[in-house]
Amino acid sequence: MDPQAAKFIGAGLACFALIGAGIGIGNIFGNYLSGALRNPSAAPGQFTNLLIGFALAEATGLFGLLIALIILFG
Template sequence: MTDAGLMAIAAGIAVLVGVGAGISTGLSTGRAVEAIARQPEASGKITTALLLGNAFAEATAVYGLLIAIMILGKIAG
């Protein structure tokens, strides 16, 4: 296999980081809804923690996408 082929596989693996971010965002949102249903008076604190955690998860997905773009730039260049 050529170097370009291996780099393309690496870019595909880097994009798979988004799958983990999607799963974690879905799970955390579900748990936050359950927590708010059990304790509605704490919804402000729960929502704040949820948004902060989701922001970190999505930032990880963006980093994976950027790495993939950088790798693909090496193939083209």
């Protein structure tokens, strides 16, 4: 296989990490929303936790994206 092609395929595969990030972020916001609709008065207090959870979930996906970028350009 052309090494250049393998590199692109590898970068594409590394981007699969973003699937998990997508699921995670969706889960966090979905659960936050359902919780907030059940008990709207408690929702603002959990907003910080929501953002932290969002950042943590997003970070794992970005690690994969980083690997892809490093494969492509590193």
